[in-house]
Structure formats: C-alpha cells, structure tokens
Amino acid sequence: MQLLFEIGCEELPAASVYEAEAQLPGLCDRHLGRRPDQVFVGPRRLAVLVSGLEERTGDQWVKGPPVELREKAAAGFAKRHSVAVEDLEERDGFLGVVSRGRALGEVLPGQLNEILRGLRFGKTMRWDGSGLRFPRPVRWTCARLDDQPVSGHGTKTYGHRFTHGEVDVLSADAYPETLREAAVEPDAAERERLIRDGLDALGGWRDPLGKLREVIHLVEWPLVLDGSFDERFLSLPERVIETAMQSHQRYFPLGGNRFALVANGGDPDTVRAGNETVLEGRLDDATFTFERDLGAGIEALAQRLGSIVYFAGAGTFADKTERLRTLVDRLGGGDASLEAARLAKADQAAELVREFPELEGYIGAEYARLAGFPETVCAAIAEQYLPDSAGGPLPATVPGRVLAAADKIDTLTVSFSLGHKPTGSRDPFGLRRAAIGLCRLATEGGLTIPRELLDGDVAEFVEERFEGLLADVPVEFVRAARAANVRDLGSVARLAQALAALPDERLEPIHTAYIRASRLGEKEQAAAKLDAKLLTEEAERAVAEQLGEVKPELTAVLETGDFEAAVEAGLKLGPVLHCFFEEVLVMDEDKAVRENRLRLLLDVRDTLGALGDLAQIPR
Amino acid sequence: MPLNYQDMIAALEAYWAERDCVVVQPYHTELGAGTFNPATFLRCLGPQPWLTVYVEPCIRPTDGRYGENPYRFQHYYQLQVVLKPSPEDILDQYFGSLEAVGIDTRKHDVRLVEDDWEGPTLGAWGLGWEVWVDGMEVTQFTYFQQLGGMDVDVVSGEITYGLERLAMFLQEKRSAFDLEWAPGFTWGDIYKESERQWSIYNFEEAPIDALMRRFEEYEGECAHLLAKKLPLPAYDQVLKASHTFNLLDARGAISVTERASYIGRVRDLARRVAEEYLAAAV
Numbered sequence: 001m002q003l004l005f006e007i008g009c010e011e012l013p014a015a016s017v018y019e020a021e022a023q024l025p026g027l028c029d030r031h032l033g034r035r036p037d038q039v040f041v042g043p044r045r046l047a048v049l050v051s052g053l054e055e056r057t058g059d060q061w062v063k064g065p066p067v068e069l070r071e072k073a074a075a076g077f078a079k080r081h082s083v084a085v086e087d088l089e090e091r092d093g094f095l096g097v098v099s100r101g102r103a104l105g106e107v108l109p110g111q112l113n114e115i116l117r118g119l120r121f122g123k124t125m126r127w128d129g130s131g132l133r134f135p136r137p138v139r140w141t142c143a144r145l146d147d148q149p150v151s152g153h154g155t156k157t158y159g160h161r162f163t164h165g166e167v168d169v170l171s172a173d174a175y176p177e178t179l180r181e182a183a184v185e186p187d188a189a190e191r192e193r194l195i196r197d198g199l200d201a202l203g204g205w206r207d208p209l210g211k212l213r214e215v216i217h218l219v220e221w222p223l224v225l226d227g228s229f230d231e232r233f234l235s236l237p238e239r240v241i242e243t244a245m246q247s248h249q250r251y252f253p254l255g256g257n258r259f260a261l262v263a264n265g266g267d268p269d270t271v272r273a274g275n276e277t278v279l280e281g282r283l284d285d286a287t288f289t290f291e292r293d294l295g296a297g298i299e300a301l302a303q304r305l306g307s308i309v310y311f312a313g314a315g316t317f318a319d320k321t322e323r324l325r326t327l328v329d330r331l332g333g334g335d336a337s338l339e340a341a342r343l344a345k346a347d348q349a350a351e352l353v354r355e356f357p358e359l360e361g362y363i364g365a366e367y368a369r370l371a372g373f374p375e376t377v378c379a380a381i382a383e384q385y386l387p388d389s390a391g392g393p394l395p396a397t398v399p400g401r402v403l404a405a406a407d408k409i410d411t412l413t414v415s416f417s418l419g420h421k422p423t424g425s426r427d428p429f430g431l432r433r434a435a436i437g438l439c440r441l442a443t444e445g446g447l448t449i450p451r452e453l454l455d456g457d458v459a460e461f462v463e464e465r466f467e468g469l470l471a472d473v474p475v476e477f478v479r480a481a482r483a484a485n486v487r488d489l490g491s492v493a494r495l496a497q498a499l500a501a502l503p504d505e506r507l508e509p510i511h512t513a514y515i516r517a518s519r520l521g522e523k524e525q526a527a528a529k530l531d532a533k534l535l536t537e538e539a540e541r542a543v544a545e546q547l548g549e550v551k552p553e554l555t556a557v558l559e560t561g562d563f564e565a566a567v568e569a570g571l572k573l574g575p576v577l578h579c580f581f582e583e584v585l586v587m588d589e590d591k592a593v594r595e596n597r598l599r600l601l602l603d604v605r606d607t608l609g610a611l612g613d614l615a616q617i618p619r
Numbered sequence: 620m621p622l623n624y625q626d627m628i629a630a631l632e633a634y635w636a637e638r639d640c641v642v643v644q645p646y647h648t649e650l651g652a653g654t655f656n657p658a659t660f661l662r663c664l665g666p667q668p669w670l671t672v673y674v675e676p677c678i679r680p681t682d683g684r685y686g687e688n689p690y691r692f693q694h695y696y697q698l699q700v701v702l703k704p705s706p707e708d709i710l711d712q713y714f715g716s717l718e719a720v721g722i723d724t725r726k727h728d729v730r731l732v733e734d735d736w737e738g739p740t741l742g743a744w745g746l747g748w749e750v751w752v753d754g755m756e757v758t759q760f761t762y763f764q765q766l767g768g769m770d771v772d773v774v775s776g777e778i779t780y781g782l783e784r785l786a787m788f789l790q791e792k793r794s795a796f797d798l799e800w801a802p803g804f805t806w807g808d809i810y811k812e813s814e815r816q817w818s819i820y821n822f823e824e825a826p827i828d829a830l831m832r833r834f835e836e837y838e839g840e841c842a843h844l845l846a847k848k849l850p851l852p853a854y855d856q857v858l859k860a861s862h863t864f865n866l867l868d869a870r871g872a873i874s875v876t877e878r879a880s881y882i883g884r885v886r887d888l889a890r891r892v893a894e895e896y897l898a899a900a901v
Binding site: 013137163248265267275281 | 684687688690691704707724725726728730733752756793
C-alpha cells in the first residue's frame with residue numbers, strides 16, 4: 001500500500017526545511033519499516049510518499065524472562081502484556097508472547113505521530129498548549145493510505161496561500177498533482193529547476209552571497225521576474241549594490257542596473273514595480289550611508305576604533321590595530337603592509353558595515369582608495385580576510401598576504417586565550433578556516449611565518465592543519481616534521497614533504513638508527529660527553545667522524561631552508577650507522593665504553609632530530 | 620485612491636476592533652517599540668487572555684538622521700496588535716487586515732520571511748517573520764516565547780505594522796516625508812522639522828551627566844517601588860531607564876563593554892517587574 005503523510009506548517013525557515021528533509025527518510029524507515037519514494041519539502045509542508053507497506057504488520061515475538069525465572073518474573077511479564085501466565089510460550093529457554101500483527105490502519109496514526117515528533121530542529125517554538133515544539137506552528141496533517149483516510153489525520157491540504165484554499169487529497173498518489181493544480185510545486189528539486197531555468201532565461205545571473213538555497217524554500221510557486229533600477233545608483237561600488245540586492249531582498253544581480261527576483265506568484269507587472277521601488281529605496285539609503293562614511297573619511301573612521309569592542313576580553317579595534325601592526329612588522333611587512341594594518345579595521349566604524357557586515361574589508365579598501373591611498377595599501381585592506389574558505393583564493397599581493405596572516409594569527413591567539421577553541425564540529429569563530437588559511441599563506445603563498453608568533457596551543461592547532469592539507473604526505477611525516485627545529489611554518493610543510501618523498505630504502509637506515517638510538521639512549525645511563533679516546537671499534541669511530549661532518553652541514557643547510565639537501569646530509573649517516581649496528585655491541589661490559597657508546601648514539605639522535613621526530617614515522 | 624495615513628490607521632484599528640481587540644492608546648513615556656507598552660509586555664505575562672490594538676510612537680534616538688534621510692527617523696509609528704492566546708487562524712486574520720487597507724493579496728506577492736525577534740532589555744525573544752509585500756517589509760510578526768527572562772504561560776501572537784513603510788507601499792511614495800497624512804498635510808509637514816531638532820538634541824545636546832544620574836535614579840526608584848509591591852509604576856521606571864540608556868547611546872557616551880552592562884541592568888529590572896506583576900496578579 002502507498003502512504004502519503006503531510007505535515008502542514010506556517011512558513012518554515014529554509015534551514016529547518018533542510019533539517020527535516022535530511023531526517024524524514026530515516027524516520028520513515030524506523031517507524032514504518034520503509035524509506036519514502038519521495039520527500040516533498042517546502043515552506044508550508046513536509047511530506048513523504050511511502051510505497052510497499054504491508055496491509056498488516058507482522059507477528060512479533062516479545063521475549064520475556066528466562067524459563068528458570070518463571071516463578072519470579074512470569075506473572076509480571078504476563079500482566080504487562082495483558083495475557084494469562086499459562087498463555088506464555090517458551091522459545092530457546094525464554095518465556096515470551098507472540099504479539100499478533102495489526103492492520104496498518106490501526107497502527108499508522110501512532111507511527112505518523114512518532115515521525116512528526118521525531119523530527120529534531122536547531123530552533124523550535126511553542127504556539128499553543130499542546131506541548132509540541134516545532135520551528136513554526138504545525139496547522140494540519142494530511143494522510144492517505146492508498147485512497148483510505150488515516151484516523152487522527154485529515155485528508156485535506158492547502159494550496160497556494162492566496163490563490164487556492166483547502167483542497168481534498170483523494171489518494172496518496174494524487175498528492176503532487178493535486179497540489180500543482182492548486183499552484184503549489186511540492187518538489188523542492190523541481191522548484192529549484194524552475195527557478196534556475198527562469199534565471200537562465202534572463203541572462204547571466206549571479207548569486208555572490210549564496211541565496212538560492214534559501215529562495216527555493218521561500219516560495220511554493222516560483223515566479224521569476226527581472227527588474228531594473230535607476231542608472232544613477234551605478235556610481236555606488238558594485239558590491240554595495242549587490243549586497244543591497246542580496247542580503248535583505250534575496251535578489252540576483254544580472255549585471256548593470258538589472259536584477260532578478262523570485263516571487264511566489266502575483267501579477268508580474270505589479271510585483272516587479274513594487275520590488276523595483278523597494279530596491280531603489282535600499283540603494284538610496286545605501287547612498288546616503290556611503291556618503292556619510294565618505295564625508296567622515298577613512299582617517300576619522302580609524303579614529304573611532306577605540307570605542308568599538310573587538311571581542312569581549314580582547315580590547316577594542318584600536319587595540320587590535322596595534323597588535324596587527326606589531327605582527328605585520330614581525331612578519332617582515334614593509335611600509336604598505338604597515339599602512340594597510342593601520343587602516344585595516346577602520347571600516348568597522350563605518351555605518352555601511354553596520355548595515356551590511358559582509359562588506360567589511362571591501363568597503364574599507366574603497367574608502368582608502370577614494371582618500372587617495374596607494375593601490376598596494378588598498379588592495380591589502382581588501383584582501384585581509386582571504387582566503388575566506390578552505391579552498392578560496394589567497395591574497396594576490398604581498399602586503400595583502402602579510403596583513404591576512406597577521407589578522408589570522410591575532411584572531412587565533414585571542415580566541416584561544418579566551419578559551420574559544422573549536423570542539424568537534426563546533427567552530428563558531430571560524431578558527432579552523434583561519435588556521436588553514438594561515439598554513440596556505442605559508443605554503444602556496446610563500447610567506448615566511450615565524451613559528452614563534454604562534455603560542456603553544458595555537459601552534460599545535462595550526463600545524464595540525466597540515467595533516468589534512470598536504471596531499472601525498474602521510475600524517476606521520478607531518479608529525480615528525482613538526483618536532484623539527486625549523487623556524488617558520490612553511491618549513492614544517494616542506495620538511496614533511498622532503499621526508500615523505502624519500503624512498504623507503506633510503507630512509508630506512510637513519511630511521512632505524514634514530515629509533516634504536518632513542519630507545520637505548522633513554523633507557524640506560526649515557527656519558528655526559530663523548531670521549532674520542534674511548535671509541536675502540538672502527539665502526540664507532542666511523543660514526544663519530546661522519547657525525548662531526550654531518551652535524552654542522554645539516555645545521556647550515558636547514559638554515560637555508562633547503563630541506564632536500566638537509567635530508568640528504570642526514571642520509572650520509574646511513575651507511576656508517578648500518579655498519580655500527582652490525583659490528584658493535586653497544587652494551588659493552590666496560591661501563592665507561594658502554595656509556596660512551598650510548599652518548600654517541602644520543603648525539604646521532606639529536607643530530608638527526610633536527611629533521612624532526614623520526615620515531616613518528618611507522619615502518 | 621489609496622488610503623491616506625490617518626485613514627489607514629483608522630481602518631486597521633477598526634479591523635482589529637471588530638475582532639474583539641481592545642483599542643488602547645499610546646503610552647505616556649518614550650518607548651523604543653510597541654512591545655514595551657505595558658499593554659503588550661505586562662499583559663502577555665500570565666495566563667489571562669488579552670486582545671489589543673494600538674498605535675505606538677517609537678522613539679529611537681540613534682536612528683535619527685536630521686530629517687535628511689527619507690527612510691530613517693528617531694520618531695515614527697508602529698501599529699501593534701496582540702492576540703493572546705495566539706489563535707489558529709492568526710495569519711489569516713492578519714492577511715485580512717492587509718485587504719482591509721486595500722492590498723489585494725492575489726495581485727501582490729505577500730510572503731513570510733524568517734525573522735526571529737529578541738529584545739535584550741526586556742529579556743524577551745520570539746520566533747516569527749517579517750512580512751513582505753512585493754519585497755517591502757511592512758510587518759514584524761512574532762510568537763513570544765520568553766518575556767522578562769521567563770517562558771510565557773500562554774503564547775501570544777504579536778503583529779507590528781511599520782506604519783510609514785505600509786503607507787509608502789500603499790501610496791506608492793519613495794519618501795516618508797511625502798506621505799499624505801490627511802488632505803493637505805504630509806507626514807513631512809508634521810515631522811520633518813521635528814526630526815531635525817530632535818536629532819540635534821539626541822546626538823549633540825542631551826546632557827550626558829544628567830542622563831547618567833537619571834538612569835541611576837530610575838533604577839533606584841524602580842527597586843523602591845518593587846519593594847512596595849507596585850509593579851506598574853516600577854515598570855515605568857524601567858521604560859524611563861531604557862530610554863535614558865538609548866539617549867546616552869546616541870550621545871556616544873557608552874562604550875561597547877558598558878553597553879552590555881547597561882542592557883543587563885535594564886533587563887534585570889524588567890525581570891523583577893515581571894515577577895512582581897505575576898505575583899500581584901495571583
């Protein structure tokens with residue numbers, strides 16, 4: 001049999017619709033034993049069509065107490081299941097009762113309520129005394145089992161809010177067509193297709209703030225229209241226009257003075273004219289605000305930062321600006337970067353940013369440009385929040401990269417010091433994104449970011465990002481490299497890459513030596529200093545000699561950042577160490593000889609340790 | 620001919636009065652929104668049913684623009700409707716009110732767009748929508764969930780019409796100053812100069828030291844009145860303290876950290892008034 005179940009609501013937020021869409025298949029499976037063929041979701045309804053339901057539910061064996069506890073527990077069990085004790089059956093050493101299957105029509109009302117009450121949402125409300133919580137009021141439920149009603153649920157639904165009222169759903173399979181005749185497209189995928197086709201027909205539409213996902217659930221009967229605004233507004237910066245279109249109104253820019261909107265029906269000319277007036281009003285208001293900011297000027301805006309708190313416990317934006325300038329300096333930024341840092345946060349005092357927070361950075365750069373600052377400074381201000389997604393583009397300019405790194409270091413440092421570390425999937429301050437951005441600035445961006453600028457926890461959190469970020473480098477190599485004595489963030493990545501690039505057979509000798517040296521050296525007492533006179537065997541003298549050459553070479557090459565060469569230098573110890581372990585018994589009976597050999601091994605470990613903690617790498 | 624401003628207000632009041640709403644009048648002290656009127660905040664506490672409609676002047680000192688911006692004012696009007704408990708057909712009743720002022724909902728694109736409301740000084744929040752007509756936000760619709768920091772006993776539906784926006788939509792005007800208030804009078808005739816003068820007062824002339832002092836006095840008086848079990852006059856002190864805070868904010872006299880503490884102080888008073896009001900009602 002086929003079931004339709006519809007939960008009718010007042011207009012749900014799009015986010016809640018997506019939450020329900022994700023849960024409905026699993027809930028149907030749990031309570032009906034079948035996944036739906038189709039899930040229909042939208043602002044006023046959440047519905048499922050489920051096929052292949054059996055007319056009766058199957059008999060079920062309800063297991064009770066073990067046979068040997070018959071005296072103690074049988075009576076209670078029997079009573080709970082409303083049978084006489086003598087009617088209990090025995091299977092596999094347990095007492096129990098067969099619960100006879102019931103007609104689907106009998107059990108469905110309860111199961112449907114379970115589905116309704118089983119939905120979980122981030123934000124819910126009450127609206128009456130029923131105790132039910134939902135993102136918005138539930139106003140009806142509609143159910144059909146083939147063409148039969150389901151007790152406790154209605155058989156009517158509601159069409160388009162303003163053009164069609166209540167309509168009868170005659171059978172489960174008639175549901176989608178019944179709604180389409182009542183000016184409701186119940187299938188979200190179909191609504192999306194209609195909207196995309198409509199937008200495509202209007203030309204090159206864009207969705208810079210990603211509003212389409214929401215718009216799909218703001219309408220039940222999409223009507224895609226285009227409109228235009230007075231060309232005088234084109235003198236506003238492009239993104240101000242786009243943000244005014246998108247952030248409140250959910251319009252899609254079509255280029256120039258044209259835009260597209262998605263309505264939920266209505267007379268096209270009337271709806272278009274109304275929306276054009278609204279957009280011009282918003283642009284007028286944005287112009288007013290923009291001109292007030294310009295009238296004040298970016299320097300005056302920067303002066304106001306002392307009264308705007310950046311983060312409770314982390315001072316004002318003026319304090320943040322000071323920290324940014326220090327960081328930029330320590331990152332080796334030049335005059336342009338320092339000037340950009342000084343003005344970077346000025347737009348936090350701009351009225352336009354209070355109105356449209358998504359314009360931060362961009363509008364500060366515009367104001368700097370209009371005040372005649374050099375393009376390098378303006379570009380850096382504009383690029384300070386890049387990359388703004390894990391794979392997003394990096395700042396194109398060097399001052400931009402320096403400023404972006406400084407901003408991320410400060411954000412991470414402040415957040416960690418206030419205890420806002422990301423946990424699990426929760427990362428409200430976007431710290432993972434900031435850390436990944438920092439890593440990418442150090443690698444792809446070629447920026448030298450001293451590791452000493454990152455506090456302990458922050459360094460660990462940032463460097464851990466390389467574990468997911470470096471393709472073809474197993475995580476153990478990243479962990480090994482993180483322990484190396486290299487000064488900047490990018491070197492950690494390059495060293496990990498150099499180590500990971502080595503064929504196993506070349507890495508093997510120094511890897512083995514490092515691990516054996518670590519183990520022996522940590523267990524036993526070693527001499528404080530190597531004594532050349534106590535080196536009795538040829539093989540150990542060879543190691544000491546080679547070590548004397550390798551150690552300064554390794555240090556020198558590491559200094560230059562040539563990690564391939566550094567690894568090669570370390571590898572020179574491979575052959576002599578191989579001989580050493582073949583020929584020399586470390587644990588000599590003579591205490592002085594033994595302790596001297598252990599010292600030699602520890603020196604080997606420490607020298608190779610400049611390449612990282614090789615013990616992290618599994619064999 | 621579209622309704623002029625005063626006829627539009629009259630039509631809305633008549634519409635809701637027909638639906639058993641008590642037509643109360645604006646409150647006698649400055650409020651940032653109709654929600655602050657005791658006819659909403661206090662009446663929505665407890666289990667007693669209550670239906671009301673009233674116009675409320677909203678005083679928001681920081682929103683003033685010296686009468687130069689046709690979209691922003693430090694003084695404008697809301698029409699507030701409260702239906703407690705919220706009836707099942709509350710949305711249909713609301714859409715009927717749009718028809719009553721001449722909006723054909725079949726011809727226009729009327730939509731409910733998620734917009735949750737929070738009133739931090741009242742310890743209040745609710746879920747609801749902004750209502751769009753052809754993209755113009757004309758109403759804020761909220762189901763109250765908490766007031767005075769307490770879960771509500773009975774959920775009220777609050778319908779707040781932005782009267783200037785609604786009138787601009789009806790009269791197809793791009794500036795509130797150009798709205799016809801009554802034959803021969805525009806909104807601007809009545810309020811443009813007032814916007815200029817009050818903006819000067821709010822941003823430049825309001826006496827910071829005296830306001831700081833007054834805030835403390837209202838706070839103290841509120842506590843005193845609560846001790847005397849007089850929650851109604853105590854609530855007026857909350858409103859006066861709240862407005863005083865808004866003025867200080869407009870004067871730039873409150874840093875962001877202090878801001879949170881001022882809001883917390885007002886919220887604390889509002890919570891105590893709500894508790895006392897409920898206790899007195901029993």
